[in-house]
Amino acid sequence: MTVAARTQVAIVGAGPAGLLLGQLLHRQGIESVILEARSRDYCEARIRAGVLEQGMREVLIEAGVGERLEQEGLIHGGIYLRFDGENHHIPMSELTGGRCVTVYGQTEVVKDLIEARLDSGAPLHFECASVALHGIETDAPRVSYELDGVAHELHADVITGCDGFHGVCRPSIPDDVLTTWGRSYPFAWLGILADVAPSTDELIYAWHPRGFALHSMRSLELSRLYVQVATDAEIAEWPDERIWSELDARLQCDGWELQHGPIREKSITPMRSFVAAPMRYGSLFLAGDAAHIVPPTGAKGLNLAGADVTLLAEALVDRFRSGGVTGLEEYSDSCLRRVWRAQHFSWWMTSMLHIDPTDDAYGMQLQRSQLAYVTSSTAAATSLAENYVGLPFERAPAAHG
Numbered sequence: 001m002t003v004a005a006r007t008q009v010a011i012v013g014a015g016p017a018g019l020l021l022g023q024l025l026h027r028q029g030i031e032s033v034i035l036e037a038r039s040r041d042y043c044e045a046r047i048r049a050g051v052l053e054q055g056m057r058e059v060l061i062e063a064g065v066g067e068r069l070e071q072e073g074l075i076h077g078g079i080y081l082r083f084d085g086e087n088h089h090i091p092m093s094e095l096t097g098g099r100c101v102t103v104y105g106q107t108e109v110v111k112d113l114i115e116a117r118l119d120s121g122a123p124l125h126f127e128c129a130s131v132a133l134h135g136i137e138t139d140a141p142r143v144s145y146e147l148d149g150v151a152h153e154l155h156a157d158v159i160t161g162c163d164g165f166h167g168v169c170r171p172s173i174p175d176d177v178l179t180t181w182g183r184s185y186p187f188a189w190l191g192i193l194a195d196v197a198p199s200t201d202e203l204i205y206a207w208h209p210r211g212f213a214l215h216s217m218r219s220l221e222l223s224r225l226y227v228q229v230a231t232d233a234e235i236a237e238w239p240d241e242r243i244w245s246e247l248d249a250r251l252q253c254d255g256w257e258l259q260h261g262p263i264r265e266k267s268i269t270p271m272r273s274f275v276a277a278p279m280r281y282g283s284l285f286l287a288g289d290a291a292h293i294v295p296p297t298g299a300k301g302l303n304l305a306g307a308d309v310t311l312l313a314e315a316l317v318d319r320f321r322s323g324g325v326t327g328l329e330e331y332s333d334s335c336l337r338r339v340w341r342a343q344h345f346s347w348w349m350t351s352m353l354h355i356d357p358t359d360d361a362y363g364m365q366l367q368r369s370q371l372a373y374v375t376s377s378t379a380a381a382t383s384l385a386e387n388y389v390g391l392p393f394e395r396a397p398a399a400h401g
């Protein structure tokens with residue numbers, strides 16, 4: 001027996017993209033059903049991003065899920081670039097007319113959105129198995145899945161693929177429709193979460209001949225730190241003492257000391273850039289990591305996911321309220337303009353700050369020169385700052401016209 005149901009928007013994936021889209025639609029009275037492959041605990045514990053652009057913060061507040069973010073998020077108006085033992089402050093807020101980023105963990109964003117969804121009573125199903133899309137080239141698409149051993153079929157006007165890089169939505173689009181671009185970097189990030197107060201008031205991005213290091217944070221008590229490692233590195237090769245000693249060496253700066261503490265989590269992340277276009281095929285709209293990923297150096301992935309679904313929600317509201325199709329027709333091109341800007345910025349930050357094991361000493365001298373320029377020229381620092389805090393989120397014409 002198959003249980004059949006109907007909704008306006010079927011959302012595949014309960015990461016930040018799917019959950020925020022569901023919340024934005026719900027507040028405008030548009031029905032949706034969110035289908036997620038993993039458990040609630042898994043989704044809420046997945047440690048990833050932590051830097052929200054100004055536009056992302058504004059959308060979360062506007063969506064009614066900003067209460068804890070406003071109380072607990074740490075507002076940052078700058079970052080440090082550290083190299084050759086010297087620290088250089090980039091005053092982003094000053095350079096961008098007051099724009100800032102907020103340090104607030106993706107885990108917390110996801111928890112806030114799941115809580116809002118469950119409170120609203122709108123459907124969100126965890127642990128859906130065998131999720132598959134059908135009829136996406138028509139205007140009567142459906143999603144089949146299994147829940148607790150029972151087969152389900154969800155009919156919808158539109159399907160949104162918010163199921164991340166490894167999901168099923170992007171591969172449902174015929175190969176000859178999609179163009180993809182990508183790059184894998186010859187290094188990875190080993191990230192730790194440590195129970196120790198941050199040793200800095202702003203994030204530190206450090207260039208060092210031994211490799212890149214980043215000192216970030218999640219709260220006033222919790223530090224998040226990363227070191228560049230080889231692509232084939234394994235956690236077992238990195239006991240706590242080795243991580244701290246590498247961080248000490250790469251973040252070294254006169255008169256400054258890194259505080260150590262118990263490490264509660266360690267993980268290795270590959271570094272990859274990827275774009276698939278178009279982000280629409282028939283009744284299927286891709287958003288977030290399902291369509292594009294960036295290396296985390298520029299802190300852009302979560303924010304791009306937020307920008308995509310903000311546009312998508314407004315276009316869908318227009319379509320369901322007044323039959324307007326312009327927003328949906330322009331969705332892919334509008335998103336891709338921002339996506340490519342973020343792709344370039346993420347690639348640029350990554351190339352400037354990491355030691356490429358396939359490069360030579362000449363490459364390192366170019367990096368030093370670029371860092372010296374960015375930290376001494378107001379024009380160059382402003383370019384970094386406006387990309388880092390993020391350009392304002394684009395809004396669908398009908399929503400604000």
Ligand SMILES: Cc1cc2nc3c(=O)[nH]c(=O)nc-3n(C[C@H](O)[C@H](O)[C@H](O)COP(=O)(O)OP(=O)(O)OC[C@H]3O[C@@H](n4cnc5c(N)ncnc54)[C@H](O)[C@@H]3O)c2cc1C
Pocket residue numbers: 012013014015016017018035036037038043047048049050051052106128131162163164165166167168191269287288289290296298299300301302303304305
């Ligand atoms: C270490 C690290 C650090 C990062 N730092 C930053 C940062 O500082 N700033 C930033 O902006 N970004 C950062 N990112 C990137 C950011 O985490 C992602 O871009 C973001 O999670 C994208 O959200 P999403 O909803 O598109 O995809 P995801 O978060 O991947 O969510 C997709 C969801 O779909 C579900 N799913 C998958 N397949 C199926 C299926 N078949 N059926 C149903 N559900 C399915 C998944 O379980 C998941 O819950 C970082 C990433 C990493 C790994």
